[in-house]
Amino acid sequence: MLLITCPVTRTDELVAERRIRSVVNHPTHIALAVECPSCGSVHVYRTGRRWEAARAAAAGQAARPAAELTHA
Template identity: 80%
Template structure:
């Protein structure tokens, strides 16, 4: 389930996953094309960053190393 705001009616709508028409993976974001239950149109919603573009986490260090630093 997704909570979207319809740009036509300006209402918040709860949308089932089956209404997602396509997902596009862009370099900076994901774009979801969602069929709106309020107006019947397909709207595109951008989500945050791509999974692959997230920086790698620093390797964990033992607590003893942290205490000496």
């Protein structure tokens, strides 16, 4: 089970593993395409320490440890 935040409805949703449509392993992060039970569309969520570090460096901030999935 995954806890996601739907970017359309802004609600937290508990999602079963069967709703994961794809998992892609990138050098900086892992991307999960998840079918949202709230709005029915597919959202991509990215996670990983290197992803957070790259985002923080681009924003000019110190890197935070990745504690949860972030969505794009």
